[in-house]
Amino acid sequence: xxxxxxxxxxxxxAPPASPTARHRxxxxxxxxxxxxxLYLSLIVLIPLSAVVLRAFEDGWSGFWASxxxxxxxxxxxxxxxxxxxxxxxxxxxxxxxxxxxxxxxFRGKAVVEMLIDLPFALPTIVAGLxxxxxxxxxxxxxxxxxxxxxxxxxxxxxxxxxxxVRTVQPVLYxxxxxxxxxxxxxxxxxxxxxxxxxxxxxxxAMLSGTALAFARSISEFGSTVxxxxxxxFQTQVAAVNIFGQIESDNITGAAAVSTVLLVVxxxxxxxxxxLRKWGTHRG
Amino acid sequence: MARISLRVVALGxxxxxxxxxxxxxxxxxxxxxxxxxxxxxxxxxxxxxxxxTLYVAIPAVIANTIFGVGxxxxxxxxxxxxxxxxxxxxxxxxxxxxxxxxLALILVYGRxxxxxxxxxxxxxxxxxxIPGMVMATIFVSLPLVVRAIAxxxxxxxxxxxxxxxxxxATSWQAFRRVTIPAIKWALAYGMVLSxxxxxxxxxxxxxxxxxxxxxxxxxTLFVEERFQNFDQQAAYAAAFVxxxxxxxxxxxxxxxxxxxxxS
Amino acid sequence: xxxxxxxxxxxxxxxxxTDVSVDIPPGSLTALLGxxxxxxxxxxxxxxxxxxxxxxxxxxxxxxxxRVSPQRRNVGFVFQHYAAFKHMTVAENVAFGxxxxxxxxxxxxxxxxxxxxxVHLEQFSQRYPxxxxxxxxxxxxxxxALAVExxxxxxxxxxxxxxxxxxxxxxxxxxxxxxxxxVTTVFVTHxxxxxxxxxxxxxxxxxxxxxxxxxxxxxxxxxxxxxxxSFLGPVTTLHGRLVRPHDLLLTAEPGDGAVPAVVERVVRxxxxxxxxxxxxxxxxxxxxxxxxxxxxxxxSGDTVYVxxxxxxxxxxxxxxxxxxxxx
Numbered sequence: 001x002x003x004x005x006x007x008x009x010x011x012x013x014a015p016p017a018s019p020t021a022r023h024r025x026x027x028x029x030x031x032x033x034x035x036x037x038l039y040l041s042l043i044v045l046i047p048l049s050a051v052v053l054r055a056f057e058d059g060w061s062g063f064w065a066s067x068x069x070x071x072x073x074x075x076x077x078x079x080x081x082x083x084x085x086x087x088x089x090x091x092x093x094x095x096x097x098x099x100x101x102x103x104x105x106f107r108g109k110a111v112v113e114m115l116i117d118l119p120f121a122l123p124t125i126v127a128g129l130x131x132x133x134x135x136x137x138x139x140x141x142x143x144x145x146x147x148x149x150x151x152x153x154x155x156x157x158x159x160x161x162x163x164x165v166r167t168v169q170p171v172l173y174x175x176x177x178x179x180x181x182x183x184x185x186x187x188x189x190x191x192x193x194x195x196x197x198x199x200x201x202x203x204x205a206m207l208s209g210t211a212l213a214f215a216r217s218i219s220e221f222g223s224t225v226x227x228x229x230x231x232x233f234q235t236q237v238a239a240v241n242i243f244g245q246i247e248s249d250n251i252t253g254a255a256a257v258s259t260v261l262l263v264v265x266x267x268x269x270x271x272x273x274x275l276r277k278w279g280t281h282r283g
Numbered sequence: 284m285a286r287i288s289l290r291v292v293a294l295g296x297x298x299x300x301x302x303x304x305x306x307x308x309x310x311x312x313x314x315x316x317x318x319x320x321x322x323x324x325x326x327x328x329x330x331x332x333x334x335x336t337l338y339v340a341i342p343a344v345i346a347n348t349i350f351g352v353g354x355x356x357x358x359x360x361x362x363x364x365x366x367x368x369x370x371x372x373x374x375x376x377x378x379x380x381x382x383x384x385x386l387a388l389i390l391v392y393g394r395x396x397x398x399x400x401x402x403x404x405x406x407x408x409x410x411x412x413i414p415g416m417v418m419a420t421i422f423v424s425l426p427l428v429v430r431a432i433a434x435x436x437x438x439x440x441x442x443x444x445x446x447x448x449x450x451x452a453t454s455w456q457a458f459r460r461v462t463i464p465a466i467k468w469a470l471a472y473g474m475v476l477s478x479x480x481x482x483x484x485x486x487x488x489x490x491x492x493x494x495x496x497x498x499x500x501x502x503t504l505f506v507e508e509r510f511q512n513f514d515q516q517a518a519y520a521a522a523f524v525x526x527x528x529x530x531x532x533x534x535x536x537x538x539x540x541x542x543x544x545x546s
Numbered sequence: 547x548x549x550x551x552x553x554x555x556x557x558x559x560x561x562x563x564t565d566v567s568v569d570i571p572p573g574s575l576t577a578l579l580g581x582x583x584x585x586x587x588x589x590x591x592x593x594x595x596x597x598x599x600x601x602x603x604x605x606x607x608x609x610x611x612x613r614v615s616p617q618r619r620n621v622g623f624v625f626q627h628y629a630a631f632k633h634m635t636v637a638e639n640v641a642f643g644x645x646x647x648x649x650x651x652x653x654x655x656x657x658x659x660x661x662x663x664x665v666h667l668e669q670f671s672q673r674y675p676x677x678x679x680x681x682x683x684x685x686x687x688x689x690x691a692l693a694v695e696x697x698x699x700x701x702x703x704x705x706x707x708x709x710x711x712x713x714x715x716x717x718x719x720x721x722x723x724x725x726x727x728x729v730t731t732v733f734v735t736h737x738x739x740x741x742x743x744x745x746x747x748x749x750x751x752x753x754x755x756x757x758x759x760x761x762x763x764x765x766x767x768x769x770x771x772x773x774x775x776s777f778l779g780p781v782t783t784l785h786g787r788l789v790r791p792h793d794l795l796l797t798a799e800p801g802d803g804a805v806p807a808v809v810e811r812v813v814r815x816x817x818x819x820x821x822x823x824x825x826x827x828x829x830x831x832x833x834x835x836x837x838x839x840x841x842x843x844x845x846s847g848d849t850v851y852v853x854x855x856x857x858x859x860x861x862x863x864x865x866x867x868x869x870x871x872x873x
Contacts, residue, residue: 047392096293104290115301118305126529135304246490
C-alpha cells in the first residue's frame with residue numbers, strides 16, 4: 001500500500017486527526033432539534049399559549065362576553081369584513097400587476113418591479129403617516145379619507161400590495177408558452193386562452209397570495225392607527241382594539257380578541273397550505 | 284389595445300397607492316428647509332431613539348441569523364420526527380398580529396408572571412425595557428432568514444458537503460468552507476430582509492416597551508409620539524430617515540434576491 | 547483491498563441491499579454493473595461511509611471500517627454531478643483535501659500542479675467550475691479525489707451526466723489513468739458497454755443482490771443466469787433458451803439440428819446484418835456478417851435454417867472460410 005516516496009505519501013495519505021471517529025450526526029442532530037425547540041418555545045409557543053390561556057381565564061362564558069362586548073365585536077366585524085374586501089381587491093389587482101410585470105415591457109419597468117416590495121420594507125407607521133399626508137386633511141389632492149373606513153381600506157391595500165403579486169409572478173414566468181400557442185393553433189382567442197388555459201394554472205398561486213394578504217390584513221396595526229383616528233364602532237380595527245384594551249389594563253379582553261385573530265389567521269394559513277398542495281398536484 | 288389599458292390600470296393603481304404617498308413625504312419633510320430637518324433629527328430624543336433602534340434591531344438580526352441557519356440545515360438536510368411541525372411553526376409568526384406578539388410576551392415575561400418574575404428577581408427586566416423589545420423583534424422576523432436560505436440549501440444539494448467529508452473535512456469544516464460560501468448571497472438577502480423588518484417594527488415594540496420616551500422609544504415609536512404631540516416636523520423627519528433606509532434595503536434586497544432558476 | 551460481508555441496507559420499506567458480499571482485490575479496476583435501483587450506488591456509498599449498513603461489515607485495507615466516518619476512511623469519491631466546490635477555483639478544489647490536512651503551502655501547490663498535469667487541466671487552474679465543460683469538471687473531481695492519495699477510489703456513475711462522445715473519451719482515459727496511478731478503483735455504471743470496456747472485473751448487481759462476479763469475458767461467455775446474459779449483451783430466444791444473435795448459424799439447407807425459420811425483415815446495419823425471423827411463430831433475430839447475408843441472399847418471406855453455433859463450428863467455419871480465401 002505504501003508507495004516509493006514513503007514519507008510524504010504516508011503523510012499525505014493519513015487522514016486528519018479528529019477527536020471523534022464517528023460521523024453519525026445523531027448527537028448533533030438531537031442537540032440541534034432541542035435548541036431550535038427551546039428557542040421557539042421561549043419566544044413563540046409559550047407566549048402564544050399564554051394569550052389563549054388568559055383569554056379563557058373566566059371560562060367560556062368570560063371569553064364569549066369579551067368578544068361580544070360592543071366595541072370588541074364591532075372591531076372584529078369591521079376587521080374581517082374589510083379584510084375580505086381587501087383580499088378580493090388584491091386578488092384582481094395583484095394578478096393584473098403581476099401580469100403587466102411579466103408580460104409587458106416599458107421604460108422604467110425595473111423600477112416598478114422594485115417598488116412592489118416597498119410595503120415589505122417600509123415601517124407600518126411610516127406607511128400610515130405617508131397615506132395620511134396624501135389622503136388626509138392637508139391632502140394636496142383634496143381627498144380627505146381621515147376618520148373613514150375608506151381610509152382604513154387604503155392603508156390595508158398598501159401593506160398587502162406585494163402578496164398576490166409576488167406569489168403569482170413566479171408562476172407566470174414558468175408558464176409554458178407552448179400551451180398558449182397550442183390553444184391559438186386550435187382557434188382560441190386571447191380572452192378564451194386566458195380564461196381556460198392560463199387562469200386555471202394561476203389560480204392556486206392567486207389564492208395563496210390572497211390568503212396571505214387576508215391574514216396580514218386582519219393583523220394590521222401600525223398603518224391604520226393614524227389615518228383611521230381609531231373611532232370605536234367606526235374605524236377601529238381589531239388590532240387597535242386590542243392595543244386599547246391593553247392600555248386600559250383589560251388584559252383578559254385583549255387576550256380574547258387576540259385569540260379570535262389568531263384562530264382566523266391560522267385558518268387562513270391552513271387554507272394556504274392546502275392550496276399550495278392543490279397547486280403542486282396539478283403540476 | 285388591451286395591453287395598454289392593462290398597463291395603465293396597473294401603473295395608475297401603483298401611482299396612487301404607492302408612489303405618490305411616498306413622494307409626498309419628501310415634500311412634507313423638507314417643507315421648512317433642510318435645516319429644520321437636521322434640527323429635528325439631532326434633538327436628544329431623536330438621537331436616543333436612533334440608538335435604541337439599533338440596540339434592538341442588531342441583536343435581533345444576529346439571533347435570527349444564527350437560528351435561521353441552524354433551523355434551515357435541520358429542515359433541509361435531516362429527517363426526523365416532527366420535522367413538518369417545526370417547518371410549520373417557523374412560519375407561525377407570520378400569522379400573528381404585532382400587538383398580539385406584544386401581549387403574548389407581556390403575559391410571560393412581565394414582572395408579575397412566573398418567568399418574568401424569576402428574571403426580575405435576578406435583575407433582568409424584560410418588559411418596558413430593551414430585552415423585551417429585542418424578543419418582540421425576534422418574534423416578528425423569525426422566519427425571514429430560514430425561508431431565504433432553505434430553498435438555496437435544497438437546491439445546491441448535499442453532494443458538495445459529502446465530497447468535502449470524503450476529502451477529510453469534519454462537519455464543521457465542511458459547513459464553514461463549503462456550505463456557508465455556497466449560500467452566502469441568500470444569507471445576505473435574508474439578513475437584509477430581517478434587518479429591514481427589525482428596524483421597522485412598530486406594533487409589537489409599542490406594547491412591550493411601554494413607549495417610555497427617552498428610554499424605550501425606537502424610531503418608529505418616535506414617529507408616532509411626535510405626530511400625536513403635533514411635532515409634525517420631527518415626525519416627518521424621522522419617517523423620512525426610515526423611508527430612506529427602507530429604499531436602501533429595497534435596493535439591497537433586489538440585488539441579492541436569489542435569481543429565478545439556477546445557473 | 548475492500549471486503550464487504552453480508553451487507554444489508556433498507557430505506558424504509560425498500561430493501562436496497564440484501565446480504566451482499568463482495569471482495570475487491572488491491573490495484574484492480576472493478577465495475578459495479580446493473581440496472582437502476584439495483585443497489586450499486588448504495589453499496590458504493592456504504593464503502594465510502596456516506597451511508598451505514600443495517601447489517602454486515604466493510605473492511606478497507608484489512609481494517610474494519612464499518613462505523614468509521616467518511617473523513618477518516620481516506621477514500622476518494624467522485625460524484626455523477628461532479629459536486630464541484632462552485633465558489634473555489636479549480637486549483638482550490640484540488641487543494642481542498644490537502645489544506646484540510648494542513649499541509650504546507652508549497653507542498654500543496656506542487657501536488658496540485660502535478661495532478662492538474664495528470665488530468666490535463668493545467669491551464670484552467672484559476673478558472674471556476676462553472677467555466678468548465680462537464681468532462682473537464684469531472685477530470686477536476688478526479689484530480690481532487692486523488693490529491694490526498696486515497697487507498698481506494700470510488701466513482702458513482704462518473705460519466706452519466708456527460709455527452710456520449712465525451713463519455714467514450716473519458717472512459718478510455720480512466721483506464722489509462724488507472725494503469726498509471728494504480729489505486730484500487732471501483733466504479734458504478736448501468737452501461738454494460740462501459741463496464742466491459744474499462745473494468746478488469748465486473749460485479750453484476752440487481753434487486754439489491756450480487757448476481758455474478760467475473761471478468762468481462764467470463765460474464766459474457768459464461769453468464770450464470772438469463773438476467774446476466776440479457777444485461778450484458780444482445781439476446782434472442784431459440785427453443786425456449788436465450789442465445790446470442792451472433793451465435794446463430796443461418797443455412798440455406800436443413801441439417802445438423804437446424805430448424806426452419808421464416809424471414810420477416812433483413813436490415814443492413816453497417817458492418818452487420820440483422821435478420822428478423824420467426825421459428826414456429828416465435829420471433830427470433832440473428833446477426834450475420836454482410837458476407838454471409840450476401841451468400842444466403844435472403845428476402846422477406848424466404849425460409850432459412852437456424853441453429854446455434856457451438857465451439858466446433860466456430861473452429862471449422864473459420865478454417866473453412868480462411869482456406870476458401872487462400873485457395
